[in-house]
Amino acid sequence: MTTTSQTVRKPSRAMINGFDPNRLGELPEQMQKNIRRRDQSLGPGYRLFYDTPIEIVRGKGVTLFDREGNDYLDVYNNVPSVGHAHPKVIAAVHEQMQVLNTNTRYVQESILDYSEQLLSTFPAELGHVMFTCTGSEANDLAMRVAKYATGNQGIIVTSGAYHGLTTEVASFSPSLGIGVPLGANVRVIDAPDALRYSSDQESLEDHLRNQVRAAIADLHRHGIGLAAFIADSIFSSDGVFAGPAGFLRPIIEEVHAAGGLYIADEVQPGFGRTGAQWWGFQRHGIVPDIVTIGKPMGNGIPVAAAIFKPELLIEFGKNIRYFNTFGGNSVAIAAAQAVLDVIREESLIDNAHKVGEKIINGLKDLSQGLDQVAEVRGSGLFIGVDLVTDRSTLTPDGEAAAAIVNKLREERILISACGAQGNVLKVRPPLPFSSNDADRLLEGMARAFKTLR
Amino acid sequence: MTTTSQTVRKPSRAMINGFDPNRLGELPEQMQKNIRRRDQSLGPGYRLFYDTPIEIVRGKGVTLFDREGNDYLDVYNNVPSVGHAHPKVIAAVHEQMQVLNTNTRYVQESILDYSEQLLSTFPAELGHVMFTCTGSEANDLAMRVAKYATGNQGIIVTSGAYHGLTTEVASFSPSLGIGVPLGANVRVIDAPDALRYSSDQESLEDHLRNQVRAAIADLHRHGIGLAAFIADSIFSSDGVFAGPAGFLRPIIEEVHAAGGLYIADEVQPGFGRTGAQWWGFQRHGIVPDIVTIGKPMGNGIPVAAAIFKPELLIEFGKNIRYFNTFGGNSVAIAAAQAVLDVIREESLIDNAHKVGEKIINGLKDLSQGLDQVAEVRGSGLFIGVDLVTDRSTLTPDGEAAAAIVNKLREERILISACGAQGNVLKVRPPLPFSSNDADRLLEGMARAFKTLR
Known part of the structure; x- marks a missing residue:
């Protein structure tokens, strides 16, 4: 990688494309007033987009x-x-809200219909879906299951990865920066940046394979077995790395050889965004052990999910009580069903x-x-x-x-x-x-x- | 406590009020069919209520x-x-969905109006609100902030506490049972069970105070400072302990003396359910450092929040990037506003x-x-x-x-x-x-x- 020794011109702001609060005085009066109200009620954790929000x-x-x-x-x-305010999603949510909005501890057919249709978009090996409200919760659950099923704690991610906001998931999201320490069980490999990678010695694929091997060896040296490698299939926060298709394969081979699982984080690329198939990992010709999905799933109604190879849930499902109050409730499912339908109907x-x-x-x-x-x-x-x-x-x-x-x-x-x-x-x-x-x-x-x- | 040495007659099921899958054959055919579809798609992690679901x-x-x-x-x-399918909530969500559903990185007035009204139901010391999608996320965030603000890791909970499902929050939810180990930084005190507590030596309040002191001392002995005591203000999973009002006060005195914070988990008792005031902690005449709210907040539309003393967020807000994609989005806020209005209008x-x-x-x-x-x-x-x-x-x-x-x-x-x-x-x-x-x-x-x- 050629970037490591270079001076980098980074925007002088706490967040990419974040508004700089020091420039509040330059904004129109009404905007200033509302930003002051935000600061007053929501506090300093909230950021706005753009120099002029x-x-x-x-x-x-x-x-x-x-x-x-x-x-x-x-x-x-x-x-x-x-699309914003899609009439089909609005109608589905409105209809369902007038009828019922309850949880998964009562039998309801709509969640079964949806789950079966959703699972049919995945390779046959991925047979069970568990619903959450956010991609963060889905990644948190996926990693809990991976640790439980493997009996290991080690995690490998790319250097600019973002997987979410729970305490656990933030601990393997290096893009959050030095304010959020990585877990002692987390190892980082380079982002698959083909543009900047140049070597006569080894291909990018071999380089990534060797990095994963080194990460696994270092985990073992610290007495930690590998639970999972998790990656956003489009490497969004790393900088959008879509190709060359197939570069994930050697990584997954190494991960599986070490007894670890591969979690495909499809929260960003999923539901057809990559324009080829439903899921980003499909471009690489590999089958994940767990897939997580979220953001576009309900077009704004909070709903997300993790999809598993069924063998991973046998013991976890038996021994761990996991109930997500809102996860997969009647209205969330209605929104998700409408989204699935619209993606198909509107090609x-x-x-x-x-x-x-x-x-x-x-x-x-x-x-x-x-x-x-x-x-x-x-x-x-x-x-x-x-x-x-x-x-x-x-x-x-x-x-x-x-x-x-x-x-x-x-x-x-x-x-x-x-x-x-x-x-x-x-x-x-x-x-x-x-x-x-x-x-x-x-x-x-x-x-x-x-x-x- | 007199229960410790007793034989307990506990229902022989993995979950309180859970359906026993071994009795599937006794159910009507249509129900059997749908439960088989559930097992097929959702897997063994999903449970149903009642002997006859x-x-x-x-x-x-x-x-x-x-x-x-x-x-x-x-x-x-x-x-x-x-109430199920409340017309005012349905109308508010429907109207908002037709107009806009977007996130908090654009300025929107509705979240400001709602936040100000919500904060006005809390003691003046609690000045900032941060939105999440679930009570679990709210408790996860609350504990992240408590650890960050105190620089400590120690947590004290009651013996039957449940605070949620993320990896972190599950680690301080002893009601999940032995399948989910408590963190090495977690200590447990008795539930405030006045019925079973009898002693000539000390009052229940003194007993709880002494238990907290012992927990703090044991944490210190392991090199762990106290970050927070967290309790559901109605002690729902512990068995519903509402009184005597004020019994929480000595606990909080000890927690504060040790430099820890008090997190009131109002996910279950909040929004007026206890019939006295808006929040369950108010019955005890104490002011928490952090409050978390959830379940009833949007009448089924996923929305939750954590409310903070502003001084706790100064450094966290500056140094930690926390953005909850769906948390407090336009539709979630519309639902929450309607719920707040209905609680008032319908007394x-x-x-x-x-x-x-x-x-x-x-x-x-x-x-x-x-x-x-x-x-x-x-x-x-x-x-x-x-x-x-x-x-x-x-x-x-x-x-x-x-x-x-x-x-x-x-x-x-x-x-x-x-x-x-x-x-x-x-x-x-x-x-x-x-x-x-x-x-x-x-x-x-x-x-x-x-x-x-």
């Missing part, structure tokens, strides 16, 4: 509106994945593929000759644009990314950034993003790229 | 309906706290007080002369009936409780049981439970009590 009052499809009626093209939000996976390809090609065209755009990459409607000080050094340039994000925000086009240095533009719109929407994005991006050297 | 298809107010149209009096569910706290008192008095009358009913206790619409083999030994009788729960279920009255031995009937209906509903419950209970010796 946005007050959102309405959303429809891929468009958001502020108080003044200005429209914003949403190229960021993956939770309202079938959104196909749309993600087609429009994603158009955006990727368009961005590649735009970046011809731009020394600060090192790479455009991604799959479907999960796209990253890697910005650097110059192509010869490939030094990540977080300041350039922040400038582009905020320039687009002034044009009312909403994207964000990711990557360990905040230098990768994150282009991740709701799935019904159209070819015309792509044109508006590309036109805005063309103007924003002009600010680059 | 119920398929619920509709709910309204305090009534649930099965597939055949039979009505059940709901004396158990605290999530649909303002549900007052109703909980009045109807709760009627039920408690009625149950006391019914248990006159019954040697197996040791005590009727509670506050508002959170009521426990402590069943024993006989009043002289006070030996908990979980089998008797299971028999009553299932006898009532045959009468289509839904309650459950709690307590470390499953021997305490748990009477906890939605808050709009009327005087007539109380009559139906008491008539059923009169018949069920006839099965007692």
